Amino acid sequence: MxxxxxxxxxxxxxxxxxxxxxxxxxxxxxxxxxxxxxxxxxxxxxxxxxxxxxxxxxxxxxxxxxxxxxxxxxxxxxxxxxxxxxxxxxxxxxxxxxxxxxxxxxxxxxxxxxxxxxxxxxxxxxxxxxxxxxxVIVEQHLGVEGSYFLLARYIRKAIDDPKYSKYFLGIPGILIALFGILSVFGYIFLALKIILAVLGVFLILKGFNVEDRAYSLLTGFAKYLRETSHFQIAGIGILGVTILASVLAGYYSAISKENLIIFSGSIIANSIPILLAGFTLYIVVSRIFYKVTKSNLNILKETASIAIIISLAFAFAQLGVTLENYGLKVGIITGSEIINLFIGSGFLLYSVAGAGVAALIELADYLYFRRLKREEK
Incomplete structure (x- = not known):
């Protein structure tokens, strides 16, 4: 054929x-x-x-x-x-x-x-x-005069064409203006450092094509927000706020700590539980509330996720507090003591308990839908 x-x-x-x-x-x-x-x-x-x-x-x-x-x-x-x-x-x-x-x-x-x-x-x-x-490569034979003419045409294109002028005029213009302003106030060395930093960031962004990738991600995220439900948008907003709160809590609780043990314990006890609470609220608002409004009461999987997250929040909180208290007594810590702290703080207990509760919920979900399928047959 x-x-x-x-x-x-x-x-x-x-x-x-x-x-x-x-x-x-x-x-x-x-x-x-x-x-x-x-x-x-x-x-x-x-x-x-x-x-x-x-x-x-x-x-x-x-x-x-x-x-x-x-x-x-x-x-x-x-x-x-x-x-x-x-x-x-x-x-x-x-x-x-x-x-x-x-x-x-x-x-x-x-x-x-x-x-x-x-x-x-x-x-x-x-x-x-x-x-x-x-x-297609254009074949040309240029003399000295023609070379100057071609160079002048490219310079004019770099000035007049917005596609190229922002790189040939815009970026250098910003750097020159920044250097001039800071030089007036006597910050010449600071101006050079800032210009090198800005130039380095620009080269990294263009070299790794971050500009186009960021544009693609932002347009995709904007499309997602237009098409998704308002519960999803609310959940994303809550998660964003809790992430910021987690960072701030970790920073302000750790800046005045005396040693690495107390510093680590403070971060674990304050930042991580707040972050996990944000994920819990995100699941509740964007998943459970959305399903309930659609008359869908099948929320066992979401409940299992929440059980694990809450247990981990308690586990990290207990571990962080234990580390802080231990750090107040000693300045250094050994490997065996770290293992004892993990066990003694209840971290493993809370983690395993949360995973067990989630497993039971998942099992109940599986058995429920299996029974429904049998009844349909």
């Missing part, structure tokens, strides 16, 4: 959406439309390398048309400033393209003018196989 040939789709990837900004369309489909866009873009931005990428895509289209099964061609734009958002938009627009074509048995040929666009291949692999990728 002869294997069915996949339909080739040539995607001209414009990750910063320069073509879309000029033509007003970020998804252009069909040879005629792509040709019109190429001419329009070349007239308005003749120096842009995206022009070469479009014509390279058209050249590939003609080659595939002569050798394969009815290819298609499209220009797909992303976003001007945010690389992560650009990849998301490109994926969504390619999905729209596939719906318009109506043929799911396809393969992609990617054409671009840089390395960033080829990263989109990892995103598009989820939609269809990548049959080939082509990076």
């Amino acid at each position: 002869e294997e069915k040939t996949k339909k080739p789709i040539i995607l001209i990837i414009d990750i910063d959406d320069d073509i879309g900004n000029v033509t007003g369309r970020s998804l252009i489909f069909g040879k005629d439309e792509v040709m019109k866009a190429a001419i329009d873009f070349a007239e308005k931005r003749p120096e842009d390398s995206d022009t070469n990428a479009i014509f390279a895509g058209l050249n590939l289209y003609e080659n595939l048309k002569a050798t394969s099964n009815d290819p298609e061609i499209a220009i797909v734009g992303g976003h001007a400033t945010n690389n992560m958002l650009a990849q998301i938009l490109i994926k969504d627009r390619v999905k729209q393209l596939l719906e318009k074509i109506g043929n799911k048995d396809v393969e992609f040929y990617l054409v671009s003018d840089g390395t960033d666009e080829l990263l989109v291949a990892e995103v598009l692999r989820e939609l269809a196989p990548i049959a080939g990728m082509r990076r």
Whole structure:
């Protein structure tokens, strides 16, 4: 049986959406439309390398048309400033393209003018196989005068284009202004330290792509808040407050302690129980209250979780108090004494008791639903 040939789709990837900004369309489909866009873009931005990428895509289209099964061609734009958002938009627009074509048995040929666009291949692999990728490099021969002209054009682009100006002008401008202000008041060395710290943080953020990752996390969290119930939002708010309270309680209870034993005991006795109380309230508000409002009284699993958390809160509180009292008597502690403190404080007893209660609740939940299933049969 002869294997069915996949339909080739040539995607001209414009990750910063320069073509879309000029033509007003970020998804252009069909040879005629792509040709019109190429001419329009070349007239308005003749120096842009995206022009070469479009014509390279058209050249590939003609080659595939002569050798394969009815290819298609499209220009797909992303976003001007945010690389992560650009990849998301490109994926969504390619999905729209596939719906318009109506043929799911396809393969992609990617054409671009840089390395960033080829990263989109990892995103598009989820939609269809990548049959080939082509990076278009413009061949140029520049003399001294031409080199100065090209350098001047890049400098002008770094100043006028918001995508680049924030790095070439914005960040250096902040550092220079900070140095000047602090120098006026005589803090030259402090200014140098701050500038080095800010520059180091900036390099770390860009080097590990923290900016795009943070944007993705924040947009995902915002979407979650829009779609979730108000009980979940209230639970998250309570948990956030208790985490802050836990940190503050640990800090203010530990800053004046005399030795490491008292310090550790104070942290364990104050911070951890408050944090565990926050998780308990989160489960009660976001899970139990939500289920009750939906007339769902199956809350045994949540009850089991609460039993474990409460037992751990008591266990840590007792352990912390025991360590504090022991630290007031001695300045050092040995390994065997730590074991005795764990046992003598009741930490293990509370922990095991909580786990036992949770296990009994889980068993009751299992037996109850097993009986319900038998009755249904």
